[in-house]
Amino acid sequence: MKDRLEALKVEALEKISAAADLKELQNIKVAYLGKKGPITEVLKGMGKLSAEERPVVGAFANEVRDGIQQGLDAKSTQLEEAEISKRLAEETIDVSLPGRPAKKGSAHPLTSVVEEIEDLFLSMGFTIAEGPEVETDFYNFEALNLPKDHPARDMQDSFFITEEFLLRTQTSPVQARTMEKHEGQGPVKIISPGKVYRRDNDDATHSHQFMQIEGLVVDKNVRLSDLKGVLETFAKKMFGEERKIRLRPSFFPFTEPSVEMDISCFKCSGKGCSICKHTGWIEILGAGMVHPNVLEMAGFDSKEYTGFAFGMGPERIAMLKYGIDDIRHFYANDIRFLKQFRNV
Amino acid sequence: MLLSYNWLKDYVNVTVSPSELGDKITKSGIEVEIVENLNKGVSGVIVGHVKECVQHPNADKLRVCQVDIGAGELSQIVCGAPNVAAGQKVAVAAPGAVLPGNFKIKKAKLRGEESNGMICSLQELGVETKLVPKEYQSGIFVMPSDAVPGSDALEYLNLHDHVLELGLTPNRADCLNMIGIAYEVAAILQEDIKIPEVSYTVSEKSAADFVSVNIESKEDNPYYAAYVIENVTVAPSPLWMQNRLMAAGIRPINNVVDITNYVLLEYGQPLHAFDYDRFDSKEVLIRRAHEGETIKTLDEQTRTLKDTHLVITNGTVPVAVAGVMGGADSEVQDDTKTILLEAAYFDGKRVRAASKDLGLRSEASSRYEKGIDRNRVVQAAERAVALMSQYAGGTPAGGKAEAGEKTAPLYHVSVTLERINKLLGTAITTEETCKIFSRLGFEYEENGGTFTVTVPSRRPDITIDADLVEEVGRIYGYDRIPTTFLMSEARPGGLTPLQSGRRKIRAYMEGAGLYQAITYSLTTLEKSTGFSMNKEEVYPVSVAHPMSEERSTLRMTLIPQLLEVIQYNQNRNMTDVAVYETGSVYINKQESLTVLPEEKLFLSGAMTGVYQEHLWQGEKKKTDFYLVKGILEGLFEELGLESRITYEQETVDGMHPGRTAAVKLDGIVIGFVGQIHPAVQKERDLAETFVFELNATALLTAETEQMVYQSLPRYPSITRDIALLVDEKMPAGDLYTVIQESGGALLKEVTLFDLYQGDRMEEGKKSLAFSLKFFDPERTLTDEEVTKSYERVLKSLEERFGAELRK
């Protein structure tokens, strides 16, 4: 009987080992370990055995049963693993194929430059002031110390609509309007971005429409040295920590003293190159201490209040920063141009 | 202004090189744009003396010259210039010499004759043609007879000089002349200034014997002086003077004209020389022109004048437009013997009016416009008289005929040391300030920290204390001013709701795959309108003098220019384009503009072609109406307005009548979305293009409620579907609204999930299927409740639209 059991075990294990899939394995299990299987059959004949033999054969029969079960389990694990690997192999894709593109547009580079400048000044406690693009002669010129017949009006040939109305030539009228609203009470701390217009023929460096950002601070005790501090912070933020700035005396009707700010060339670091016209310096913006006439016209006491103002062109800054060679690119809106600024 | 470095040395001791001088001038306030070396790489050009000049045996146009170049034996040089002649002193580029453009001179044979170099014209030495005296423009330059053969020709021609180009701001008209610049340079270099000494001998006659001067208006013409110089011989001016004029960008003409130009450059005082014998009267009368009066100016043009123009007359007819240009009839000519020299101070406004109207701008007019130094009128005139007596052989009559007041009243400006330091943020001392004023040549008194400066008449730009602060600051040096930080109270900066809303729109549009465009506000009259839903009367705003029809009128819609962007890209093979713009439109409701037009911020977009594709998987999503509408729906959600927006079929100029919807916010039209009219598409050569235009100001200023959190449903919802058969023209939106209205409080969501129109459908009908979701956050709903609500909905639909339930 023991021999019979032993033979069954060998036979079962052979079949298990040869099983090709889980289903066959299940059949083997039913065939050998099922209630109608040969081991059960063998054990049914145990009654014929002596009392001494019975527990021995019983134990042996359990041993055989366990052995087959272990064989089944091991094979089952093996087959399952094989099945998973097979499925994974079938499911393999070419990961090098391009993905489904997510839709993404982009901001216009001028918007990016303007917002970058806005954010810098917002962090310094400035607010953003805006005003109309069609302006009165008064706010565009007279309130800024440019009376009619002033020769400096020629510096900015304008698009007049009527005698009194014109397309603003600068964003400075926003300064005049804002100061007026403050009714002689400081502090005023604004920047004003926007579109401006001048009678220039469009070419690589001129545009009849362009952007400007101006800043204005009016308070008690505002000094030229403070202007220098603000501009230095701006220059380092926009053009890199290692930039140096230089102020040169200049002239604007609405500031006195007036200055122009140069930054050390970011291309050649001052050694001289084509970008800086071999001077080592690049002109970035105009600025100055608000002219007492402008303060007085806007209702501020120029004995008590002083202020500074500065103005710059985002096109120029973008052209310098990204090496753009033609201002007309900003207004042609070529998708191939716009796409390049997706990450700025 | 072009500044000759060598000429400047007449007035001030210049201790630095031209480029260093340029740097220093730039740093202290006048931008030196270029420092130009007049020597354009020329070397080896020497003076030659043409001893003999004969016809070339084999060439009509060539001459063979024997030239003494100081080398002992004569050099044979073949020359093609028509004006070459024996006896001339000329500039010779001998073999080994270099001309501009690194052109090396070698020995050559010209038509069989040996030539040892070339005889040069001024152009060949790098002088611009427009500066070369007329007589030498098409030939070689003839040098003065005392030039020494073999010596450096460039030395005679002052071509070793440097010229600094000054970019002068309008306030620094004082530097439009050599003496003014000399004051500036003297202040910078801390040197003294030398003004030319003027003296001349006069005849027994007096200028008053020749002419009298009368001024009609002292405001238009505060001062006028006339000098008379007899016996002049009109001839070329001395070479040194010609050289200086050329360096300053003025072409030499003859001694009389050159002297007036030279003094103009030296003193900044415009002068005009009349031919006294052609002046035709003994009276100079300065008056306003009569409206329509004419004058033939020096350039032989007949000019019609206005009564805002100031003219010089001989008592009857105009002989010059004051400060702008002289008349042809009294012009100095080769036979002129007696000069009537005008030196005057005209009101800049009058000069500007005439120069603008006549389109004539000159060295003189621009100086008058910017303001000249009245106290220098007489000095300059006398300098010119002295030069004419020296270089034109003239005999000046004594004195001058004059009218008006020759000296400007002096005035003072005060500033305190405290003000200087407070405005600059510096700690400059009294001593330093005194020193700076002295360097500038300003007379001043200092009393307890207050400086009272007598403003020199050359500096009319100084009128208030801030002007003096600037003078002190710039001479002290802006690089020495410290860097400080604003001391004002800290206040948070921040964006207004409109500004942050604009940024939100930008971010959303980018995410939706649109590129931001910025187009011009000015367009054609035709494109400024159109695509308009404006039911009110509006009037386009045009600029008075447009530069072109293309940029003449302010836009009232952004769409035409966005279509141009699409065209621009299509022409460059980019057929899939999605752009948007936020920008102002300008709405004017008056026939004549008496108040500023209303500026509204518009958000517009244009899309065409494939919106999204995945090529290798063959997926392609084309832009269509619902795609664009979906983008707007997302935007309205982003702005928290989705429940207040409705769409209605609408007709808009230029839009497809069946594929355009008005967009309403709280029932008020704020824009539209739709497809461009096929006729317009064809006209503009566009593929199917979809656009939207919204009043962003209205969107961003709409009052929105503070967002309140809704607790998440704890009880299950019940969904019922309803499929309806309706007339095919019935807008789904109408059904949707009625379902929502009739569904009651428990109906929380309505979604259209199927639309069917086709063969299996009864003629003229379509089927729409909605899914209705009911729930109550507080409890579980019963079937009966839901059924009741569902039936109410169905009943309303049947009653309102004749809808049938589809089984």
Ligand SMILES: [Zn+2]
């Ligand atoms: Zn550089």
